[in-house]
Amino acid sequence: MHLDPFELHQPTSLDATVGLATELAGKFDYLAGGTDLLPNYKMHLNLRPHLIALDLVPELKGRSVGRLGAMERLADLEQDAALRRAYPVLDDALREVATPLVRASGTVGGNLLVETRCFFFNQSYFWRASLGFCLKADGDRCHVVPQKERCYATFSGDLAPALMALDAEVELAGAGGRRRVPVGGLYDAAGDGIRRTTLRPGEIVVAVHLPPSAEGSRGRYKKLRVRPSYDFPELGVAVAGRWTRERVDSLRIAVGGVETYPRRFDELTDPLIGGPLDDERVNGLAEEIGRRLRPVHNTFLLPDYRKRMIPVFVRRALREAREGNAA
Ligand SMILES: Cc1cc2nc3c(=O)[nH]c(=O)nc-3n(C[C@H](O)[C@H](O)[C@H](O)COP(=O)(O)OP(=O)(O)OC[C@H]3O[C@@H](n4cnc5c(N)ncnc54)[C@H](O)[C@@H]3O)c2cc1C
Ligand code: SF4
Numbered sequence: 110m111h112l113d114p115f116e117l118h119q120p121t122s123l124d125a126t127v128g129l130a131t132e133l134a135g136k137f138d139y140l141a142g143g144t145d146l147l148p149n150y151k152m153h154l155n156l157r158p159h160l161i162a163l164d165l166v167p168e169l170k171g172r173s174v175g176r177l178g179a180m181e182r183l184a185d186l187e188q189d190a191a192l193r194r195a196y197p198v199l200d201d202a203l204r205e206v207a208t209p210l211v212r213a214s215g216t217v218g219g220n221l222l223v224e225t226r227c228f229f230f231n232q233s234y235f236w237r238a239s240l241g242f243c244l245k246a247d248g249d250r251c252h253v254v255p256q257k258e259r260c261y262a263t264f265s266g267d268l269a270p271a272l273m274a275l276d277a278e279v280e281l282a283g284a285g286g287r288r289r290v291p292v293g294g295l296y297d298a299a300g301d302g303i304r305r306t307t308l309r310p311g312e313i314v315v316a317v318h319l320p321p322s323a324e325g326s327r328g329r330y331k332k333l334r335v336r337p338s339y340d341f342p343e344l345g346v347a348v349a350g351r352w353t354r355e356r357v358d359s360l361r362i363a364v365g366g367v368e369t370y371p372r373r374f375d376e377l378t379d380p381l382i383g384g385p386l387d388d389e390r391v392n393g394l395a396e397e398i399g400r401r402l403r404p405v406h407n408t409f410l411l412p413d414y415r416k417r418m419i420p421v422f423v424r425r426a427l428r429e430a431r432e433g434n435a436a
Contacts, residue, residue: 118137202330264371270347331426
């Protein structure tokens with residue numbers, strides 16, 4: 110596998126980046142750490158002739174307890190004691206991304222926008238050609254759910270569920286100005302699974318903002334993967350909130366690694382506010398979340414197994430968060 114030639118652009122300000130994106134509309138990708146994009150390019154997946162590198166854009170850098178710049182490296186966040194104390198669920202999730210080497214280059218923005226996964230897609234050009242390609246790249250049908258309209262590739266980022274559980278927002282910049290959306294709103298759940306985000310053409314992720322209410326919340330992220338030192342999630346459960354033995358004051362659960370988009374289950378957790386987080390409620394919640402999610406057969410582990418693991422992992426995450434890290 111080789112990397113085809115592309116033209117590399119290195120803007121040095123956010124305005125210049127947005128200007129360039131407008132000029133090259135439809136013909137470029139942003140390049141952050143490159144740990145996802147460049148392996149995909151080597152497999153000839155949806156190549157563009159231009160790459161806009163983001164490492165010289167100062168507005169995308171910098172971190173505090175309330176703001177994570179899009180170009181912050183995951184390894185640096187992982188070492189930040191203030192962040193680890195403030196958000197245990199994020200601390201867990203960061204440590205579960207890929208390997209230390211990948212985290213040394215991988216960034217917050219790149220992780221939120223990591224390509225979805227499917228074993229008919231993440232393959233070399235020749236492998237895919239032998240099967241006639243698929244909807245998501247170069248073809249016109251899906252090998253997982255045979256039809257011609259929708260892609261079911263699996264959402265495989267670890268940070269998004271954790272940030273969704275913390276009520277975080279993403280700051281975006283584009284030709285139309287700046288805006289903020291909840292992290293969950295970044296993903297186009299009503300879409301066709303191919304164009305996987307709600308980003309407008311050329312829009313860039315500037316930063317993630319965490320609300321003051323999330324600081325000091327309890328939390329846990331539990332991940333199912335084949336090789337614990339390396340692999341993408343086959344299931345990722347994030348739990349965050351505040352509670353005492355007698356009373357839940359806030360609770361969010363978000364799940365990734367199962368469907369095409371990460372999902373949060375406020376309709377199930379909101380009714381628990383004000384009551385105790387006892388075993389009966391934990392079990393009920395875990396089973397119901399398991400019932401609502403539908404994995405398909407496009408990752409290493411069989412969908413039936415992944416589905417059966419959902420309540421197990423939700424229960425584990427909730428119990429560990431309940432009994433573990435301090436309020
Ligand atoms: C061996 C291996 C294992 C991995 N395991 C995991 C895993 O377990 N969990 C996991 O979550 N990920 C995993 N990854 C994927 C990836 O390494 C990480 O998600 C990483 O955080 C991606 O960040 P990056 O900066 O390298 O993104 P890049 O590869 O540079 O970019 C990824 C995508 O995001 C877009 N992009 C990047 N930054 C911005 C921005 N600021 N605004 C708009 N678009 C942007 C790019 O155009 C591209 O489409 C793995 C990768 C490898 C190679
Ligand atoms: S789910 Fe279907 S369309 Fe999507 S990547 Fe897999 S085979 Fe292709």
